Each structure stands twice: as structure tokens, then as C-alpha cells.
Ligand SMILES: Nc1nc2c(ncn2[C@@H]2O[C@H](COP(=O)(O)OP(=O)(O)OP(=O)(O)O)[C@@H](O)[C@H]2O)c(=O)[nH]1
């Protein structure tokens with residue numbers, strides 16, 4: 463059998479129920495989706511698949527051998543992992559910064575675009591889009607036609623960057639196709655390449671996303687994940703810190719700030735932030751990291767969000783085991 467699931471790209475099979483691509487024998491003629499995609503699309507029920515980046519490296523090699531244009535998608539609120547992705551891509555790249563609707567409106571787009579100037583990629587052009595709001599999608603299509611060298615255009619990125627959502631919007635806006643690629647808030651939704659022929663001149667190819675190691679997203683249950691993933695424009699929360707203070711983010715992070723400072727939290731609006739003026743033991747059982755941060759840098763908690771700190775400081779961050787915490791030049 464060589465029929466592929468139109469949701470995740472895997473070959474369909476009806477022999478092994480616990481393996482990927484499974485579909486019941488009686489459904490094979492009438493359905494285009496494997497059971498996992500059917501359940502995500504219809505019931506929002508997700509079965510986690512254990513993938514590694516080695517599984518995907520083979521797929522990326524195929525892109526590298528081609529001369530086709532590649533759209534590299536970067537989720538503006540989750541830019542971790544992008545440097546790892548760069549090592550796989552040596553084609554011409556159209557850099558597409560996604561999920562504009564989640565970033566505060568007043569942020570200058572030029573500044574956002576500028577931040578990615580030094581990526582080790584052959585970037586022919588850059589654009590900021592929102593698939594959710596149809597923002598700049600016509601402009602994106604114009605750029606694709608301007609720069610494509612063949613009929614094939616690959617869409618790559620870190621898992622959850624929004625690749626499949628973007629292609630679904632393109633299918634809806636610019637083609638007569640009716641299929642829908644599976645999308646979800648969980649990592650590794652797309653599992654193999656999926657070719658989407660938009661017209662005779664243009665086929666988009668969706669690809670599985672690269673996994674970011676040590677991200678919080680694969681260390682929490684699905685209910686917590688729903689709170690972590692931002693759904694609406696981020697409302698930054700600003701705190702003026704005077705002497706020792708403790709901040710708790712949901713049940714996921716404890717932050718100890720010891721000197722006067724101003725700090726801004728960029729997190730999903732659904733994550734509660736509590737401030738304490740007196741010492742307590744809450745969330746002290748989490749893994750502690752001592753971070754030295756310079757002025758106008760961010761502390762990134764991989765997969766959760768980031769915290770902008772205005773003055774040089776030493777800050778203690780407690781969070782889940784094996785979640786990366788690091789500093790970077792301030793982004794927003
Ligand atoms: N607010 C907002 N959410 C978006 C946008 N694009 C995608 N998303 C959400 O981001 C999550 C991931 O989207 P997908 O399209 O499945 O991401 P992907 O890059 O295909 O992920 P993998 O297949 O796992 O590599 C989903 O919950 C989408 O609804 C956008 O423009 N705005």
C-alpha cells in the first residue's frame with residue numbers, strides 16, 4: 463500500500479495499530495487520514511510521537527540537494543533552535559517571521575526583521591506574516607513568485623513554527639484544493655514531507671519541524687501546555703523591583719531578584735504571575751540556575767517565553783528539570 467496520510471505525510475498502514483500511519487483496513491479506501499490525524503483534526507486528541515532530529519535529518523538532506531527556494535519559518539515568540547536549523551539549509555531562503563498577531567502591535571517590525579540579520583543563511587528576502595490574520599500573505603506569495611527557481615518551494619522551521627497552518631491558509635486562499643494538513647499545539651505534528659500542488663507552477667512542500675532540545679513543551683501535560691501556548695496578543699507585564707522579591711509563574715518557574723530593577727515578562731496571557739515580598743519556599747523544589755544578565759538582555763526559558771531585564775543583575779531561576787534557561791540580546 464502506498465497511500466499517504468494527507469494530514470501528516472506518513473505512508474498509511476493497517477497492520478500495526480501502535481505504529482505511525484495506522485488506519486483500520488475497512489477505512490483505507492474512504493479515508494485520507496491516519497487515525498492519529500483523524501483524532502487531532504476531529505477531537506483535538508493528540509497522541510505524542512517520539513521523534514528525534516536524526517529522523518528528520520534525512521528529510522532535510524533531500525532539500526539540501528535541491529536548488530529550490532526554501533521558506534524558513536520562525537515563530538516570533540519562540541526563536542530558540544533557529545541556529546541548529548540553519549546548518550541544514552544551504553538553498554536560497556525567504557525568511558518568514560510568523561505569528562505577528564501574538565506580538566504587541568506597537569513593536570517596530572523593522573526591529574524584528576533586523577534581529578535576524580546575522581543568521582548563517584542565504585536570505586534573499588524577509589517578511590513578517592500572520593497566518594491567523596491573513597497578514598502579509600498576498601505579499602508573501604508575491605515574493606515566492608519573485609524568488610522561486612523551480613516549481614517546488616519547501617517550508618521548513620522548528621516544530622510548531624506554524625508551517626502547516628501557513629500552507630493550509632495558502633491552500634484556502636490561493637487554490638481549489640480541499641485537503642487540510644493536520645496542525646496542533648504539540649510538537650511533531652507533521653511527520654514526513656507533504657506535497658501541496660497549488661497550481662501548475664507552484665508546489666509547496668511541508669516538512670516536519672526540527673525539535674528544540676530542552677524545551678518546556680515536551681515536559682508538561684496537555685492542560686498546562688494549553689496555558690503556555692499564547693493565543694492572543696501578548697500583554698507584557700512590567701514590575702518595578704525594590705529590594706528582594708520573588709516571582710512565581712504558574713507552577714513552572716520561581717524567579718528570585720535581589721536588587722532594584724525593572725523587569726518585563728513576555729509570556730502567554732494565561733500564565734499567572736505572582737509577586738512575593740517575603741521569602742518563602744514555593745517552587746524551591748524545581749531545578750535552580752543562577753543567571754548573570756546584562757542590561758537590556760532577555761532571560762529565555764525555552765518554550766515558555768522570556769523576561770526582559772533592564773539592569774545588570776544576578777537572578778536565580780528555578781524551573782523544570784532539563785529546561786534550558788539562557789540570556790540573549792533583548793528581542794522586543
Ligand atoms: N496566533 C497564531 N497561531 C498560529 C499561527 N500560525 C500557527 N499558529 C499555531 O501554532 C501551532 C503550531 O502550528 P502548526 O502549523 O501545527 O506548526 P508546524 O510548524 O506545522 O509544526 P510541526 O508540524 O510540529 O513541525 C498551532 O496551534 C497553530 O494554531 C499564527 O499566525 N498565529
Ligand SMILES: [Mg+2]
Pocket residue numbers: 625626627644645651652668669670671
Ligand atoms: Mg506541521
